[in-house]
Amino acid sequence: MNCLEKAVEKFSVLDRVPIGICVLREDFVVLFWNRCLENWTKIPKTKIMGTDITQSFPHLSEPKYASRLKQIFAGGPPTIFSSQLHKHLIPAWLPNGKLQVQHTTVTAEPAPEGGYYALVSIQDVSDLTQQAQNYRFMRDRALAEVEERQQAELAVQQVNDQLQAVLDAVPGLVSWVNSDLCYIGVNHHLCAIFNQPPEAFIGQKLGFLESSLDFADFIREFFLSDRQADRKVIETTSKQIQGYYLIAAQKYQQGQAVVAVGIDITEQKKAEKKLQASLQEKEVLLKEIHHRVKNNLQIISSLLKLQSEYIKDHDVLSVLSDSYNRVRSMSLIHEKLYQSSGLAQIDAAEYIKSLVNNLICSYQYLSNRIDLEVKIEPIFFDIDTAIPCGLIINELICNSLKYAFPEGKAGKIDIKLTTDNRGYLDLEVSDNGIGLPADFDLEMSESLGLQLVTNLTNQLEGQIEINSQTGTVFKIIFPKKGNICPVVSVA
Structure with missing residues (x-):
């Protein structure tokens, strides 16, 4: 019986163990190859036994393997090829396609003919x-x-510490409140006012220190509302805290909590009351000034009216009448100002309609045959715009009434005031009368009224356009001033 047959006989008991077993002779010839290795490597024992194992696994001839195997052949102690350093001593593939991770022990097994075999357990x-x-x-x-x-x-x-530091630096009273109206946090300003530590507030109901009940009511209503933020000025008269506070509140945690900041505005409120009183006093004085100016202008217009009754010369009478209308137009402005609530602005539509009605009264003998139509967009004038604009309308309407409809001719006068998207106001005074002479030149005109129109248009930084193809059209375009604004209707 040769050594291969002897090895098979000796190690056959290891053929069915669930670990890989092979036996190597000192010349690296395979003497035994169990079924487990057959299954792992797909190499049948009949093919590999009796052959040099390095033919099937060349890496075993490398010094790191061969030198350690030779120590075993010399009867040395067992050696281990751990799974950490030598994962695949006899490479085998797992069903998942990955290489098997192996832990291998090699021991010296006495050979019948003398020497030692290497028993490899994988x-x-x-x-x-x-x-x-x-x-x-x-x-x-x-x-x-x-x-x-x-x-x-x-x-x-860290964020909480930073937030607390920031809120402690806020010059106001900061508190966090849950939906049960209980404190869940405060800043040191609030603690200092009530001389209490922060812990004394936690879990307590709002108002537990007899502070303002208005604050508790405000927070309660805020929780019940759909608003995410709100503010309110409240007055508190408790022992520890008195004055006016602006409370700003913000919801968080899906509306289940509120952070509120109270800023002391007591001094501002006092200053506001003083300012309001001062403004009311100045408003009364300003109304009195406008009233007196209006009265003085009415005295002048009355004197002119009275004087005209003693004038027989038609030209002089015309001059007095024109002067009367001019003074009356300025008097009307001051009358509107002291009657208005704002004192600084005049409703353009109301003023121009009153001005036109006064002119109609001055020319009663024409009122039956002259139709006047006024179309004014809702605009407010300040006094610096109202006076020149009113005088321009006065001059142009008077000019039409006196010259556009000779010999009892009937006609129509239109007054329009509109705004455009360029920031300009368009004032148009037109009539369907006989029109201007063919050689008319505004700059060369000797008419005092038209010279006033030119000067007043320059004062408004505007331009004049004249069209006399059908009747007469004076169109004056001037820029809106910063204090001219549209009328806001109050429902």
């Missing part, structure tokens, strides 16, 4: 290695999560 530790890796991964992840949580808690604490 354990498949793939599952065990994967479980170890999974454990390490889970351990590392758990440690990382713990560290992240600690870092997050530290960051939250």
